[in-house]
Amino acid sequence: MSDVLHFSEHTLQEVALGFMALVYVMRITWFLRRFKAGAERQAPTGSLSTTKARGILYSWANIAMPWAMESTRTKPLMYAQFVVFHLGVTAAIALSFIIPYAPGLLQSSTVTVLLQLVIGAACLVGAVRMIRRVTNPYMRAISSPDDYFSLILLTVWFFFAVLAVPNSTANGEWHLISYFSLTAFFLVYVPFSKISHYLYYPFTRYYFGKSMGYRGVYPLQHG
Amino acid sequence: MGQKLNRQIAGSMIACVHCGMCIDSCHYVLANPGDPTYAPPYKADRIRKLFKKHFDWTGRILPWWVKAGSVYTDEELEELKDIVFGKCTNCRRCSINCPMGVDFATFNRMARGLLVSVGIMPEGVAVVSKDQWEIGNQMGVLKEDYLETLEWMEEELQDELDDPSVAIPIDQMDCKVVYSINPREVKYDPRSIADAAKIFHAAGESWTMPSEGWDMTNFGLFSGDDALGGSVAQRLYEKVEELRGKRLVISECGHGYRSTRCEGPNWAKVDVPFEMESSVLTMLRYIKEGRIKVDKSRNSKPVTFHDSCNNARSCGLFEEPRELLQLVCEDFREMYPNRSENYCCTGGGGAMSMSEYTPQRLKSASIKASQLKETGAQAVVTSCHNCVDGLSDVIRHYELGMEVTQLVNLVANALVIEEKVAVPVAEPIAAEPAVVAGLPLAGRTLVVADDEPDQVEFLATVLEDNGATVFRAMSGDEALELSRREKPDLLTLDLHMPGRDVGEVFEILRKDPELEDLKICIITGRPELRKLIYGRSVRRPEGYVDKPVDEERLLLNVRKVLELAHEAKKV
Numbered sequence: 001m002s003d004v005l006h007f008s009e010h011t012l013q014e015v016a017l018g019f020m021a022l023v024y025v026m027r028i029t030w031f032l033r034r035f036k037a038g039a040e041r042q043a044p045t046g047s048l049s050t051t052k053a054r055g056i057l058y059s060w061a062n063i064a065m066p067w068a069m070e071s072t073r074t075k076p077l078m079y080a081q082f083v084v085f086h087l088g089v090t091a092a093i094a095l096s097f098i099i100p101y102a103p104g105l106l107q108s109s110t111v112t113v114l115l116q117l118v119i120g121a122a123c124l125v126g127a128v129r130m131i132r133r134v135t136n137p138y139m140r141a142i143s144s145p146d147d148y149f150s151l152i153l154l155t156v157w158f159f160f161a162v163l164a165v166p167n168s169t170a171n172g173e174w175h176l177i178s179y180f181s182l183t184a185f186f187l188v189y190v191p192f193s194k195i196s197h198y199l200y201y202p203f204t205r206y207y208f209g210k211s212m213g214y215r216g217v218y219p220l221q222h223g
Numbered sequence: 224m225g226q227k228l229n230r231q232i233a234g235s236m237i238a239c240v241h242c243g244m245c246i247d248s249c250h251y252v253l254a255n256p257g258d259p260t261y262a263p264p265y266k267a268d269r270i271r272k273l274f275k276k277h278f279d280w281t282g283r284i285l286p287w288w289v290k291a292g293s294v295y296t297d298e299e300l301e302e303l304k305d306i307v308f309g310k311c312t313n314c315r316r317c318s319i320n321c322p323m324g325v326d327f328a329t330f331n332r333m334a335r336g337l338l339v340s341v342g343i344m345p346e347g348v349a350v351v352s353k354d355q356w357e358i359g360n361q362m363g364v365l366k367e368d369y370l371e372t373l374e375w376m377e378e379e380l381q382d383e384l385d386d387p388s389v390a391i392p393i394d395q396m397d398c399k400v401v402y403s404i405n406p407r408e409v410k411y412d413p414r415s416i417a418d419a420a421k422i423f424h425a426a427g428e429s430w431t432m433p434s435e436g437w438d439m440t441n442f443g444l445f446s447g448d449d450a451l452g453g454s455v456a457q458r459l460y461e462k463v464e465e466l467r468g469k470r471l472v473i474s475e476c477g478h479g480y481r482s483t484r485c486e487g488p489n490w491a492k493v494d495v496p497f498e499m500e501s502s503v504l505t506m507l508r509y510i511k512e513g514r515i516k517v518d519k520s521r522n523s524k525p526v527t528f529h530d531s532c533n534n535a536r537s538c539g540l541f542e543e544p545r546e547l548l549q550l551v552c553e554d555f556r557e558m559y560p561n562r563s564e565n566y567c568c569t570g571g572g573g574a575m576s577m578s579e580y581t582p583q584r585l586k587s588a589s590i591k592a593s594q595l596k597e598t599g600a601q602a603v604v605t606s607c608h609n610c611v612d613g614l615s616d617v618i619r620h621y622e623l624g625m626e627v628t629q630l631v632n633l634v635a636n637a638l639v640i641e642e643k644v645a646v647p648v649a650e651p652i653a654a655e656p657a658v659v660a661g662l663p664l665a666g667r668t669l670v671v672a673d674d675e676p677d678q679v680e681f682l683a684t685v686l687e688d689n690g691a692t693v694f695r696a697m698s699g700d701e702a703l704e705l706s707r708r709e710k711p712d713l714l715t716l717d718l719h720m721p722g723r724d725v726g727e728v729f730e731i732l733r734k735d736p737e738l739e740d741l742k743i744c745i746i747t748g749r750p751e752l753r754k755l756i757y758g759r760s761v762r763r764p765e766g767y768v769d770k771p772v773d774e775e776r777l778l779l780n781v782r783k784v785l786e787l788a789h790e791a792k793k794v
Contacts, residue, residue, distance in 0.1 A: 035230040041488040046539020063322060069321035069563055071244040078244065141259035142241045142268060144290040154469060192281045197240045201323060204234035208324035215485060216539020222564040223557055
């Protein structure tokens with residue numbers, strides 16, 4: 001392993017990760033201190049079986065219940081894309097820890113094939129999503145440069161992650177260096193981009209679920 | 224903006240990933256295919272850009288990267304106004320369909336509030352807000368008109384039930400129920416007040432209506448003005464406390480229920496010491512407790528139910544109306560989608576008061592029209608007065624031939640009241656000339672003034688069919704001339720006609736001593752022009768009807784104005 005690759009896998013990642021953690025702490029502190037949570041003074045409404053707590057749990061679990069919302073229920077393909085894409089993200093992030101800290105795991109061909117399949121499928125979904133964002137007039141109208149850039153970046157990252165999975169330097173180190181460089185770039189860029197949505201997801205879903213549960217709207221009812 | 228942002232709204236500003244999943248949950252999008260400016264994230268971004276520009280780190284440093292921006296020109300303000308008021312009814316359907324939990328409807332309301340705070344709003348919103356601030360209700364109903372209407376309905380009910388003990392109590396202390404209503408009921412639908420009174424009477428309820436602070440609607444919800452919202456809600460809460468009422472019952476109105484029951488305490492920052500509930504729950508309880516008996520065969524028409532957005536998506540009120548419908552109707556048919564997923568009536572969010580957006584509202588209503596048509600029902604029931612108006616417009620526009628009604632009407636119709644033993648009337652009640660002649664308007668002379676020939680003909684025909692002698696005017700000058708010449712009992716006056724300014728005509732008529740007894744009923748499709756009349760220091764018109772007007776509503780209002788005048792004369 002060259003010094004460059006070693007630096008990319010370790011020092012660069014650790015610094016970038018530290019930076020991301022710092023920015024995230026600052027963002028969350030800003031979010032919680034700058035904006036006060038609204039209160040509900042009124043007595044609860046709706047069915048007696050719905051409560052704030054149930055609303056919050058339902059809201060958080062909503063993402064894993066494609067039948068719950070009309071938007072996911074009626075678009076199973078979109079939901080499948082969402083699942084594959086985010087599994088790919090999880091796998092690619094895990095890979096950035098496995099290679100430097102637990103490379104032994106990648107000696108199993110089952111693990112490598114599985115990782116490559118998941119990340120490869122996510123890469124494909126990334127490309128499909130890009131096409132949709134460019135060709136669909138609605139998506140075009142709502143997209144910002146950050147949306148395009150984030151999606152392209154993730155798709156390219158997936159591509160290099162697929163190549164990096166075997167953790168082999170037999171044909172050179174460029175793919176591993178590219179993967180780790182992109183990972184580090186992500187760690188620095190993500191807190192300032194839309195990709196940081198997962199940081200806010202628990203909060204938006206918490207407050208929305210709390211209110212909807214208290215008011216008897218969650219769990220959603222439809223006929 | 225900083226003052227209006229709470230954590231929920233800020234989260235919604237930050238968390239959108241532009242995934243597009245919510246786009247086709249919006250009825251505006253579905254009815255305008257190919258036009259992305261109706262897409263919820265597109266509309267949201269017109270507001271979100273302000274947040275990004277002024278609060279978000281990336282937006283401050285690289286605004287173009289995340290489409291951050293400010294509003295600099297009048298044109299941009301107008302565009303924002305058209306989006307937040309004209310392209311969204313705050314129905315919250317996109318909010319419940321967002322995977323991220325972004326509540327666009329809530330921050331669209333916040334944006335409305337921002338614009339209102341700098342005086343940018345549709346004329347109708349300004350007029351209605353002003354009425355609610357100054358007069359205490361959003362339709363500018365004067366106290367004497369309100370009380371006269373209650374008295375009128377009480378008499379009607381006594382006649383109907385042949386029971387002089389039936390009453391609509393006003394300002395009674397220590398009652399179990401204080402009943403609050405929508406001013407629309409006073410102006411256009413007093414029958415619903417009588418129906419509610421009939422139900423309270425049959426249930427043997429200890430109830431009252433307040434003489435003031437009776438309006439449970441709240442334009443603060445639509446305008447985004449929390450100060451107005453809090454003030455209006457507080458007025459009602461204080462009245463209930465003053466009367467030492469145990470429970471506030473809110474008549475069927477989606478936004479009124481949400482504002483009074485769910486948002487009011489938060490806007491007013493008060494803890495309400497009494498119970499509040501929708502009249503739907505009250506009626507259901509009466510049946511379940513055996514306090515009233517109903518016969519569902521009296522409502523045999525096939526009916527469907529429209530869930531009000533405010534009831535279903537903001538207050539969780541959707542099962543009880545269905546339960547009640549099953550008890551009072553023979554043939555209830557579900558509408559799809561329903562409950563939390565129902566589509567807006569298209570008149571929500573104050574849209575009915577913004578006449579400048581009527582064409583796009585009616586176009587977007589094609590979704591609702593299809594939904595209604597597919598039920599095959601003859602009537603649509605809704606627990607919301609705003610929806611009654613919105614749906615009536617949709618049904619008329621798309622020629623669906625359906626009726627719109629409310630649960631209170633159906634329950635009252637299904638009520639089984641034991642017949643009383645007839646008691647001879649001690650003193651015969653002097654009959655009115657109209658009753659003697661058989662037709663309600665017999666012997667009356669009316670002038671109908673409107674610049675639309677079809678409208679004049681419609682109004683005149685309805686009134687003539689009911690026994691009135693009608694003269695037709697197509698301009699303000701003609702209305703003036705005919706009124707002076709024919710000395711009619713009542714003049715119906717459109718607010719927008721060629722020739723002399725209608726406001727001026729109104730003032731001349733009011734100041735003419737020979738026309739002191741003339742009653743005037745405004746009939747207009749332009750509520751924003753009300754200031755032409757109501758801003759003048761002369762006696763206000765006796766009646767006010769919004770266009771489009773149907774036969775029943777016209778007759779009801781004309782009779783109300785004339786019969787109340789007759790009563791006043793007798794006194």
